[in-house]
Amino acid sequence: MMAKVKFISFVPWVTIGSVIGSLFIVPMMPKIVDALYYKNKYNNEAVNFYKTYMDKCYTIKVTMPPEESQLYLNNIDDAKYPLSEVFDTTYNSSNFFYNPSADYTSFYCKEYKKYMNIIAFKDVNGSYVEKELYLTVNRDDMNNPAYGTKDNPVPVLKAVGVSEPIWFSGKDTDSVFMDNFYRNNVINYLKYKMP
Template structure:
C-alpha cells in the first residue's frame, strides 16, 4: 500500500491531494472567517425596535407599463438578489430577496417593496390603492427615497381588495408574522453592516 504512490506522477498526486484535502479546507475556512461575519446575525433582537418606529402610508400604485416603475426605465436595476450564507453545492437553499422599486407621485420619493419570504400567492397591485408600512428613520433620512436608494417597504396590503390570495391581507395574525419575519431578514441580509451598527448599536 505504501508503494502505490510511486506509480502516481507527483503532479497527479498533488491534484488529488488538492481536491480531497485542499479545496474542502479552503471552503471550511471561508465559511468560518467570511460568511460567519457577513450578515447582521443579531438582527432579530432589533426587529421590534425597527417595527415600532414604523407607520403606514397610503399610495396609489402605478399602472403596469408606467415609467414610474424603475425597471421599466432602467433595465439594469436589481429586482432579485440571493444571499449566500456559506459555500455549498445547493445555491437554491440560500435566502433570496425580491424588490419592486417605483416612484410615488404622492410622496415624491422612490420606494422599494421588498419580500424576503417568497411572493407566492400574491398578485402585483397595478393601479391599486395600497397601504405601505415604512420606517420613520428611513422616511426622514434624505439619503433614502432616491432612485439609487429607495425607501424600503416591508409590508404592503390592499385598501379595497387583498393583494394576497384568500384575503390574507386582512388576516392580522398572518400579516403580523409576515411583517416580523420580513423585517428580520431585511435587517439581517440587506441593511449594510455599517448602517446597522450606527442605527442599533450607537456605531460601536
C-alpha cells in the first residue's frame, strides 16, 4: 500500500494535464465555439426562400449624386455608415480572409425620397457616381415605413447602368453574369444581413 502511494506521488500530474490540454482541448476550442455560437448566428435557411424575396422585387430608375455629395451617408459620418462589413462565420482566426463581406453605398434617393443602400457581396470594382441606374428593390421593403430611413435604408441588391456600365470591366452588361450575381447577392443578404 505504501509503495503505491509513493509511486503516485512521483507521477507528474501537472505535466499530464498540460499534455492533455495542449493536445486535445486547445485544438478543439474553435470547433466547440463554432458549434455553440456560430452554428445559428446567421440564417442558414436563406437558400430555401430567396426566390420568394426575388419574386417581390422590381426595378426603379434613379440618378446617383456627385462623389462629394452629402447625400451619401458615408460622407456625413464615416464611422456610423461604413463602406463595408465583414461577417464572422468561424472562431478560427486562420479562416479570417474567407469570411464573407459586403460593400455598401448608402445614399438619399431624391426620386423616391428614401434612403437606399446598394449592397454587394462581391467586389463590384466600379463606380455609381453621377450615373443613371436601374436599381432592383423589394416591394415589401419599399412599402414598409420602417425602411428608407438613415438608420434602415432600403436594401438594393442589384444595380446596373442605364446607358453605361457601372463595373469597370463591363460585367454588368452580361445578363447571365448579373443574374448569378443578383441571386447570390439575395441569398447572402437574407443569410447575413436581413433582420
